[in-house]
Amino acid sequence: MQFTSERRLDDGVLEREFTLGEIPGILWTPASAPAPLILCGHPGGLHMMYPRLVARARHAAAEGFAAATIELPGSGDRPRSADLEQARADLRRALAAGEPVDDEIVDRLVLPLVDKAVPEWQGVLDALLSLPDIDGPVGYSGGVIAIGVRLAVVEPCISAAVLFAGSFVPRIMFEEARQVTIPLHVLLQWDDEGNDRQMALDLFDAFGSAEKTLHADMGGHAGVPQHAGDEANRFFTRHLR
């Protein structure tokens, strides 16, 4: 892991860009480091997502958490995948036409992404956990929800997750969802224009966790209200401290 830039934000949070092999990422640590770590998932496109990611990281830092994110394979400055681009275009076309989204499109879009991204997250997590700034349990927060599901199953370091039910999940992954046992806080935007509500409810039902909360709000995909973010933070405070 190589740090490529470092700056101190006005609230004392240290922001460092890094690369691990070809994967770019950002680490935010609070003044109170060493701190427990929250991995911040997102739909891909680190530059575009930066304003929302840094807001989430500062929010987390205010509660004493470090936060880290990485670019997804095939997004941002990383090499494009023709298959992924095609699947994305097919999904967008179906949504724009108001058609039901074929399972086949979802599988083609999400399964290869999960297969590639999860080992990358695990590699970055290993590297982060060796830093003196990071200590204690790890949480995963955000989308792509299928990546969160797989990580929650295969990565024993992750002890709690806030999952954003704002993207499609391959039906075949519902079996994995049944294997999730860590505490979950699932955010659903009730009228999310890029999601399938019934699929999100079925997925919530499938999770094997004894402690799971579904928190649904109005406001569309990007309209998660402030109080929902606050509550997600409190969830991490209950489980990671």
Add this chain to the structure above:
Amino acid sequence: MQFTSERRLDDGVLEREFTLGEIPGILWTPASAPAPLILCGHPGGLHMMYPRLVARARHAAAEGFAAATIELPGSGDRPRSADLEQARADLRRALAAGEPVDDEIVDRLVLPLVDKAVPEWQGVLDALLSLPDIDGPVGYSGGVIAIGVRLAVVEPCISAAVLFAGSFVPRIMFEEARQVTIPLHVLLQWDDEGNDRQMALDLFDAFGSAEKTLHADMGGHAGVPQHAGDEANRFFTRHLR
């Protein structure tokens, strides 16, 4: 409204029992009164429900709210209704047998209760609002959810509601749900043994409110976790202060 008893709880909350006509009730006011008021709904049986009601009232008082509750018609020490008892027995039998609950039973159980209880709540609310201890906006909290729905539509003094989706709602009342416009925080116990989850989700969807949150947890009907109660309180703090 006649006060029949008065005592000061150890946290400074003043607890007063009252009657309004034949309706018994309890009012809790914080040391910081005058205070906004939360009406505490429950399934009936004031004595049996007292421990949970006083816990909710103290929780509310800690945030600066007064709280009040009344006995439901046909419950506790109030005269029984043969029709209501019969409908309750029919519902219990269907649930115990694991059968789907007939709409006809729900209508027979809930509609007369709503028709009787809502004007009683309104009468008590009028009396409470004339007290010097009560000031500011009013919230409704709890079950019977159909009573909360009707109150939210017909009682303009109620400006926010925490609804507990832990009892059946007549299908005919979904039209009323569409007329609800106040901010709502709906609590659902995902595996509630005395409820129909799909009905609760349909009802949440039906509410006309631009601001509505669904908060679902595990743990069965009586297992609402502490953090869900805390969040309901924060909802009232956002909307009643």
